[in-house]
Amino acid sequence: MGLAKRIIPCLDVDAGRVVKGVNFVGIRDAGDPVEVAQRYNHQGADEITFLDITASHEDRATTVEMVERIAGEVFIPLTVGGGIRTCDDIRTMLNAGADKVSINTAAVHDPDFVYEAAERFGSQCIVVAIDAKRVSADGETPRWEIFTHGGRRPTGLDAVEWAQKMVELGAGELLLTSMDRDGTRQGFDIGVTRAISDAVSVPVIASGGVGTLDHLVEGIKDGGADAVLAASIFHFGEYSIPEAKRHMTDNGIEMRR
């Protein structure tokens, strides 16, 4: 008995709506972010992640308003990511009611931003999002690199070394997404999850590829993750949070009741 593993539903939000691309074809509308967040809270989600995938500047105000509304209704931890580039962006989201912010591309462009953010706001609210893609061929020693721009642009950075560097600079948690698996529903990339989880002292959230409840179990048991993040399996009613928790418990993983 002890610290429970976490299940984190993720809301990808565009222009004030929860969306999710299904198999990379088209975007499906999954509802109003506040209603969706409330539903997951009632179901017993351990945390909520809100990813702002909005490209346009005008919609940022909508995002702040959404975060404020969720934070006024949902009393579990809320992480907000997408477009966090400056300490002012972080301040805005924390004031709106976010508990943590997730920094992705800005960390790759300027790693010291992570240090500056952690110094100013504390490591406990700085999550660094890592998008990793396998670059080794079959049969070679596995190696993953950091990619930006939704997995299209390589950076040449080794994912495990990068993860360690982010933690040294002050990241309090890592959100690890496998770009090979994201959207495939074939399960997490266990190799990279295990490699990074073993290499760092802070909690790791596994993301990318969940299609079944067994995948969630694998992320914790085989990948060594502290939390698992998923979107589409929950959004369209395929599985509920209580079903996922029951399945985890049945497999010997400690969950919050």
Add this chain to the structure above:
Amino acid sequence: MTIAVIDYGMGNLHSVAKALEHVTHENVVITRDARRIHGATRLVLPGQGAIRDCIGELERTELRGMVDELLAAQKKPLLGICVGQQMLHEHSEENGGVDCLGFMPGEVRRFPVDMSDESGNRCKVPHMGWNLVHQHQKHPLWEGIDQNEHFYFVHSYYVEVDDDSVLFGATDYGRVNAHVATGRDATFAVQFHPEKSSRAGLRLLENFVQWMP
């Protein structure tokens, strides 16, 4: 009737204020104004980040003296949260050693970096997520909350007291038994975040708002 969340510049106080507003119709203010703090019926002392910075900011904003007086008087209920709990004890080993407010006995220690659980998995630091709180003594703030209920934690340091009279709740992490709820007289303090602990956390805040010590 006003609940004052003491704002000395450390951490995100909006979550605490929003959660309090959710459980009470009383006025909730986030303030560093001495008159408003004196005029409040209840106080919340939050805290986030490094303890030296928290104590330092309390001194820089000239709130330290008032907080010391309020603690000595014990006239109105006060709830310490996270580093707000740690500060109420004697001393912390963070930042090379920091003297705290000394309202209750006890030391603030760091979780060891090399801990494992019984299955051999590494216990990460910070201790982040939902963990069980074992209630050591009855207290009005535990009313309606189950024994061994989950609460949400984010911390690398924890309180350890050697005086059972101030110990109200503990949590196991790795080989550490952290004293996560402590209190004396009209003061109660928790390491976890009630404002982020869903139903159980809201219930604790509701109990605090109704507490008449």
